[in-house]
Amino acid sequence: MRTKACILGAGSWGMAIAYLLSKNGHEVTLWEFNPDEYNKLLSHRTIPEKLNDFKLQDDIEVTNNLEYAISDAEIIILAVPSQSLRHVLKQIKSYPPQAGFVNVAKGVEVKTLKRMSEVISEEFTPVPARIATLSGPSHAEEVIRNLPTTVVVAGSHNEFINLTQEAFSNQYFRVYNSEDLIGVELGGALKNIIAIGSGIADGLGMGDNTRGALMTRGLAEITRLGISMGADSATFAGLSGIGDLITTCSSKHSRNRFVGERLGQGLKLKEILESMAMVAEGVQTTKSGYELAQINNIEMPITTEVYNILFKEKSPQVAIEELMLRKLKSEVW
Secondary structure, three states: OOOEEEEEOOOHHHHHHHHHHHHOOOEEEEEOOOHHHHHHHHHHOOOOOOOOOOOOOOOOEEEOOHHHHHOOOOEEEEOOOHHHHHHHHHHHOOOOOOOEEEEOOOOEOOOOOOEHHHHHHHHOOOOOOOEEEEEOOOOHHHHOOOOOEEEEEEOOOHHHHHHHHHHHOOOOEEEEEEOOHHHHHHHHHHHHHHHHHHHHHHHOOOOHHHHHHHHHHHHHHHHHHHHHOOOOHHHHHOHHHHHHHHHHHHOOOOHHHHHHHHHHOOOOHHHHHHOOOOOOHHHHHHHHHHHHHHHHOOOOHHHHHHHHHHHOOOOHHHHHHHHHOOOOOOOOO
């Protein structure tokens, strides 16, 4: 069934979703607030710094008018960075939409430690029932090449979840569903912290053993925190957990792994971020994850050391040595 979809945010993932939904036969509008990037979309049908050698289909409408973008939409896909989501939602409230929201940002708001669905709920009264988060191992660079990809959409409104599942799915993009919104959102956000750690190890010249250890023990601490916050432990063995973790820790497309790699090579965080055209969500999520661990009294040693490297200028080599020399213990989750 043809659906009218609006994507807010023309980052690499926002453009890839617009491409995917248009390819699936839906009516698609893509909104971008940044004037320079909006003009690039108009003239090039892409933002070359974010997705090169790619062009949006001609039937995708591009606009910088938010009210127009969301008018009559049945699905609004929130593809803005997690730390900017609340600002965009406040603008939407001026002309409340009837559509359901599908969040695709992977982060936890730093100021409030809220998940993205919680941010959406806080900004609207009454709280919209149709709120979902779509997450999983899904680099935009591969979605636009039609490479097989599987993700999960989570929420409590079954009709809207089914609509989203059907709107996104095709022969190379498969969507599963889940009721564990907490777990899906935390898995997608917190794995970026471990990806930065994996990149740091790569930048230091460490090997597969190190990456395997970081991913496995990283998953353990993500799962511990998730359970303490009400998530189902099984979710972290799925697409938004270990699936996304493996992909993000290993891929050349991962912005978070890139940040870590440059840190491991001796660059400063400020100069790394200034050189990037896209947002590495894991940097701010490291602050959120660290604080959530303190509040919930959960041991998260890898998250703590990534936090110390990013924001306390701790030596990456010293951080890894201290992780290895902690008190010996059983392998528990």
